[in-house]
Amino acid sequence: MEIQKPTRAKRTRDPDSKRTAIYEAAVQLFTDQGYENVSIAKIAKEAGIAVGTVYRFHDTKLTLLRAMLEGVEDAFVTRMASDWAFEGTYAERIEGMCHGIFEVAEDNLNLLKLLNMTTDVMFTDGSLPGDRIQNQIRIMYTEAMNVGASHQGDARMMAAIAHGMVEGAIVRWMRLGAPKDIDAASQLALVFKDGFMTKEASQLT
Amino acid sequence: MEIQKPTRAKRTRDPDSKRTAIYEAAVQLFTDQGYENVSIAKIAKEAGIAVGTVYRFHDTKLTLLRAMLEGVEDAFVTRMASDWAFEGTYAERIEGMCHGIFEVAEDNLNLLKLLNMTTDVMFTDGSLPGDRIQNQIRIMYTEAMNVGASHQGDARMMAAIAHGMVEGAIVRWMRLGAPKDIDAASQLALVFKDGFMTKEASQLT
Amino acid sequence: MEIQKPTRAKRTRDPDSKRTAIYEAAVQLFTDQGYENVSIAKIAKEAGIAVGTVYRFHDTKLTLLRAMLEGVEDAFVTRMASDWAFEGTYAERIEGMCHGIFEVAEDNLNLLKLLNMTTDVMFTDGSLPGDRIQNQIRIMYTEAMNVGASHQGDARMMAAIAHGMVEGAIVRWMRLGAPKDIDAASQLALVFKDGFMTKEASQLT
Amino acid sequence: MEIQKPTRAKRTRDPDSKRTAIYEAAVQLFTDQGYENVSIAKIAKEAGIAVGTVYRFHDTKLTLLRAMLEGVEDAFVTRMASDWAFEGTYAERIEGMCHGIFEVAEDNLNLLKLLNMTTDVMFTDGSLPGDRIQNQIRIMYTEAMNVGASHQGDARMMAAIAHGMVEGAIVRWMRLGAPKDIDAASQLALVFKDGFMTKEASQLT
DNA sequence: AATGAATGAGGATTCATTCAT
DNA sequence: TATGAATGAATCCTCATTCAT
Numbered sequence: 108m109e110i111q112k113p114t115r116a117k118r119t120r121d122p123d124s125k126r127t128a129i130y131e132a133a134v135q136l137f138t139d140q141g142y143e144n145v146s147i148a149k150i151a152k153e154a155g156i157a158v159g160t161v162y163r164f165h166d167t168k169l170t171l172l173r174a175m176l177e178g179v180e181d182a183f184v185t186r187m188a189s190d191w192a193f194e195g196t197y198a199e200r201i202e203g204m205c206h207g208i209f210e211v212a213e214d215n216l217n218l219l220k221l222l223n224m225t226t227d228v229m230f231t232d233g234s235l236p237g238d239r240i241q242n243q244i245r246i247m248y249t250e251a252m253n254v255g256a257s258h259q260g261d262a263r264m265m266a267a268i269a270h271g272m273v274e275g276a277i278v279r280w281m282r283l284g285a286p287k288d289i290d291a292a293s294q295l296a297l298v299f300k301d302g303f304m305t306k307e308a309s310q311l312t
Numbered sequence: 313m314e315i316q317k318p319t320r321a322k323r324t325r326d327p328d329s330k331r332t333a334i335y336e337a338a339v340q341l342f343t344d345q346g347y348e349n350v351s352i353a354k355i356a357k358e359a360g361i362a363v364g365t366v367y368r369f370h371d372t373k374l375t376l377l378r379a380m381l382e383g384v385e386d387a388f389v390t391r392m393a394s395d396w397a398f399e400g401t402y403a404e405r406i407e408g409m410c411h412g413i414f415e416v417a418e419d420n421l422n423l424l425k426l427l428n429m430t431t432d433v434m435f436t437d438g439s440l441p442g443d444r445i446q447n448q449i450r451i452m453y454t455e456a457m458n459v460g461a462s463h464q465g466d467a468r469m470m471a472a473i474a475h476g477m478v479e480g481a482i483v484r485w486m487r488l489g490a491p492k493d494i495d496a497a498s499q500l501a502l503v504f505k506d507g508f509m510t511k512e513a514s515q516l517t
Numbered sequence: 518m519e520i521q522k523p524t525r526a527k528r529t530r531d532p533d534s535k536r537t538a539i540y541e542a543a544v545q546l547f548t549d550q551g552y553e554n555v556s557i558a559k560i561a562k563e564a565g566i567a568v569g570t571v572y573r574f575h576d577t578k579l580t581l582l583r584a585m586l587e588g589v590e591d592a593f594v595t596r597m598a599s600d601w602a603f604e605g606t607y608a609e610r611i612e613g614m615c616h617g618i619f620e621v622a623e624d625n626l627n628l629l630k631l632l633n634m635t636t637d638v639m640f641t642d643g644s645l646p647g648d649r650i651q652n653q654i655r656i657m658y659t660e661a662m663n664v665g666a667s668h669q670g671d672a673r674m675m676a677a678i679a680h681g682m683v684e685g686a687i688v689r690w691m692r693l694g695a696p697k698d699i700d701a702a703s704q705l706a707l708v709f710k711d712g713f714m715t716k717e718a719s720q721l722t
Numbered sequence: 723m724e725i726q727k728p729t730r731a732k733r734t735r736d737p738d739s740k741r742t743a744i745y746e747a748a749v750q751l752f753t754d755q756g757y758e759n760v761s762i763a764k765i766a767k768e769a770g771i772a773v774g775t776v777y778r779f780h781d782t783k784l785t786l787l788r789a790m791l792e793g794v795e796d797a798f799v800t801r802m803a804s805d806w807a808f809e810g811t812y813a814e815r816i817e818g819m820c821h822g823i824f825e826v827a828e829d830n831l832n833l834l835k836l837l838n839m840t841t842d843v844m845f846t847d848g849s850l851p852g853d854r855i856q857n858q859i860r861i862m863y864t865e866a867m868n869v870g871a872s873h874q875g876d877a878r879m880m881a882a883i884a885h886g887m888v889e890g891a892i893v894r895w896m897r898l899g900a901p902k903d904i905d906a907a908s909q910l911a912l913v914f915k916d917g918f919m920t921k922e923a924s925q926l927t
Numbered sequence: 928a929a930t931g932a933a934t935g936a937g938g939a940t941t942c943a944t945t946c947a948t
Numbered sequence: 949t950a951t952g953a954a955t956g957a958a959t960c961c962t963c964a965t966t967c968a969t
Contacts, residue, residue, distance in 0.1 A: 125929095146963055146964080147963075147964065147965080148931095148963070148964090156929080156930085157929060157930040157931055158930080158931060158965085159931065159965090159966080159967080160928080160929055160930075162964095162965075163928075163929080167964080167965085168964065168965095235487075258503075258506070260502070261495070261499065263484070263488065264481065264484070264495075264496060264499050265499070265503070266484075267481055267483070267484030267485065268481045268499070268500060268503055269480070270480050270484075271476040271477045271478070271479050271480015271481060271484075272473050272474075272477045272480065273476070274476050274479075274480065275472045275474070275475050275476015275479065275480075276469065276473045276476060278476075279446070279469070279475075279476075280472070282440075290466070291469060294469050294470070294473070295473060297463070297465070298463075298473055299507070301463070301507045301508075302503040302504070302506045303503065330953095330954095351937075352939065352940080353938075353939090356956095361954080362954060362955045363939090363940085363955080364940090364941080364953095364954065364955060364956065365953080365955075367939095367940070367941080368954080372939080373938090373939065373940090553758045556941075556942055557942075557943060557944080558942070558943090558952095561952090566950080566951085567950060568943090568944085568951080568952060568953095569944090569945080569949095569950065569951055570949085570951075572943095572944075572945085573950080577943080577944085578942095578943065645897075668913075668916070670909055670913075671909065673894070673898065674891065674894070674905075674906060677890045677891055677894030677895065678891045678909070678910060678913055679890070680890050680894075681886040681890015681891060681894075682883050682886045682890065683886065684886050684889075684890065685882045685883050685884070685886015685887065685890075686879065686882055686883045686886060688882070688886075689856070689878070689879070689882030689885075689886075690879065690882065692850075700876070700879075704879050704880070704883070707873070708873075708875075708880070708917040709917070711873070711916050711917045711918075712913040712917025713913065713916075740932095761960080762959080762960065763958095763959080763960090771934090772933060772935055773934085773935065773936095773960090774932095774933065774934060774935065774962080775932080775933055775934075777960095778932070778933080782960080782961080783959095783960070783961090
């Protein structure tokens with residue numbers, strides 16, 4: 108085994124390019140091999156930087172993962188809130204949101220896979236990945252229920268079920284390898300509307 | 313290797329008691345700390361046996377996990393198929409199955425958590441934990457669709473969505489720590505029926 | 518992993534058959550996989566007996582190996598002494614002995630391989646496998662030298678060289694997989710005579 | 723895996739000093755106790771470094787051993803080829819080579835012992851330790867035979883015998899603990915010339 | 928800031944040996 | 949006698965993290 112001679116430290120113009128490189132390397136590797144099977148050394152190598160540099164951006168391997176997961180969650184929550192804020196009937200907004208969800212999913216395919224591979228990574232506040240998405244769903248559900256657009260029910264449980272639906276739809280859709288199929292969103296929307304919304308949902312705004 | 317003197321070996325009357333002890337220790341520890349954070353040594357200690365004994369029952373740590381996961385899957389699939397075979401309308405059978413699912417869930421609380429923590433543990437046939445459950449759902453959905461009891465849709469996607477619902481309902485319900493609440497099953501059944509079944513479902517048998 | 522039900526202990530008519538079975542299994546396995554890569558369990562299984570039974574015949578894994586090695590050594594030493602005791606000139610006896618050696622080699626192919634794989638297994642008296650063979654050679658050399666049939670030289674060193682020749686011839690011949698080629702023995706004899714013996718060797722008896 | 727806090731790391735000026743330390747520790751320990759009885763931990767301790775550091779220089783325990791063995795082989799082959807290339811009669815060159823061999827042997831006493839202890843360690847190309855030396859002998863033998871300086875014979879077998887002689891001479895000489903005795907080389911050369919060379923060898927160049 | 932050598936605890940797995948049955 | 953379950957020390961190797969350069 109040949110030992111490498113140390114290379115010179117290079118000053119990078121854009122420090123964010125390193126952060127990005129780490130992020131992308133991590134997404135790729137975690138997704139391909141699973142969190143536990145990827146070492147920081149691998150990530151550093153893939154990112155083209157030194158091990159120590161990874162630690163300049165992330166305190167531990169776990170916080171790196173968390174940061175990544177929070178990123179996807181953010182994307183979903185933001186998009187869902189945004190779609191939900193559109194004008195239109197509840198039915199239309201549900202429909203729009205389902206499509207929005209799948210769009211975000213398409214943009215974050217790898218990370219999503221990761222999100223699903225690591226359900227047991229708890230955040231420091233005791234929450235789990237997905238919790239914020241579920242919470243957003245709960246807010247929307249509650250609002251809709253209050254105006255009679257969705258069926259009565261325990262908001263938490265309903266949100267959990269709805270969230271599960273979304274997760275199930277996305278994850279399996281990913282595995283089937285058909286990310287372009289827009290019908291997935293429509294189909295989800297259909298079940299969503301039938302399962303949670305009242306007839307009035309198509310009238311109420 | 314240096315010569316080793318084993319200490320006293322005890323002969324157990326019931327060899328299954330060891331298997332059980334391993335199983336229970338593993339469930340407990342995996343659930344509490346996550347698969348990756350539990351060593352075989354911990355399991356052995358918790359089970360009150362020697363490390364080597366664990367390996368008499370399970371070839372590797374991974375096969376131990378897989379055996380456990382397959383166990384839960386079996387329980388669910390068996391129960392679902394059994395409930396589905398009951399006489400009655402499709403609506404009734406869905407209702408019954410939802411309750412059945414939660415009963416099984418109650419009997420396998422810890423394992424369930426585990427099932428959800430380890431989505432990335434692939435079986436030797438390339439399938440993932442949950443696949444068999446999802447498959448069972450697909451079979452039932454297809455059957456119902458063929459007789460007009462459930463909405464038209466892509467069977468795979470519908471099954472994925474339905475499976476997600478179930479998983480979402482159970483997992484979150486577990487975290488809320490209310491396993492006695494029978495309403496969870498009812499609520500799930502409600503959404504299930506509204507989301508997937510046609511009006512005719514309450515007539516058809 | 519299925520656990521086997523214990524089978525009944527069988528009373529064997531001939532206890533030596535077990536000893537033989539162990540011996541043969543050990544030869545085969547050690548030869549194929551190397552001493553360190555063969556467990557007592559493997560040997561027992563191959564021999565069709567229980568682990569504990571192996572220990573009825575051999576105190577430790579190492580003594581088992583030693584017993585085997587001593588067996589081959591015995592075969593060689595015995596044959597060499599026997600061939601050497603024949604009537605005839607020294608040259609003829611050398612010739613005969615070389616053929617004898619290869620005959621023994623043919624009868625102990627596997628063990629020979631083993632003998633060569635495990636040069637570092639010291640016997641309790643501090644000797645190494647091969648030492649007794651070398652010693653036998655030394656005796657013969659000394660005798661021949663005393664009567665002027667072989668060149669003058671340090672008996673130990675000469676024996677070592679001669680022993681090395683034999684070992685080299687046999688081992689490589691084994692690897693070339695040509696155990697039927699009688700010329701190997703002749704060739705060895707030729708070098709032997711030229712290298713060690715005097716012209717008078719073909720006259721002296 | 724649990725989080726670990728590494729202790730102080732020291733930066734060595736000369737990275738080769740570690741490689742050397744590993745090498746020397748390994749030679750010593752392997753030689754004394756045998757490859758299988760020496761753990762990487764022992765080597766690291768003896769070398770005064772951490773276990774992980776050993777792995778920076780050698781991928782596995784086996785490649786460490788192989789690297790060592792190849793080193794000795796190289797030394798022998800190089801020296802033999804160099805001595806053989808000298809001007810002079812074949813007889814003189816044989817004589818010179820024998821002395822050269824023993825010089826190399828003196829410089830690699832411990833490694834030699836190791837070389838002989840581990841005949842069963844196959845290299846990735848299927849060859850065994852010693853094969854390259856034997857091959858070099860074969861080349862020289864063939865050349866000499868072609869010009870009539872050595873007896874006719876199968877080159878492979880002759881090389882094997884010659885190689886065995888050398889090995890026998892060196893190994894046993896090592897065990898007798900007389901590395902300073904220059905006669906060993908002379909004696910080997912004597913047998914070599916008598917055993918393999920023709921009378922013409924002292925004339926031919 | 929960047930580098931990557933060094934650390935060593937930790938973990939999965941093996942296996943010689945014992946001994947209750 | 950024979951069996952094989954049970955033991956647990958020992959081993960190889962990995963990798964998160966630190967810090968001297």
